[in-house]
Amino acid sequence: MIDYSPFWDTLEKSTENWYTLTNKYHLSHSTLHRLKHNQNISTRTINDLYRILDCQVEDVMKYIPSDTDQPL
Secondary structure: OOOOOHHHHHHOOOOHHHHHHHHHHEEEEHHHHHHOOOOOHHHHHHHHHHHHOOOHHHOEEEEEEOOOOOOO
């Protein structure tokens, strides 16, 4: 499972916030909701977050093995 909790920590430490992400950078409320609930988001959105927050992969997400992951 992909966990986006690092994103929230990174956002808190940055000069950006929920308001600027939605109004200045035009990220949808739906996208932020998906991040909050560890749901799928597009790689384009992930790329945008890296650019906006000037950060790296581990600053936005991490992988956590889970028994509820889909079978391979």
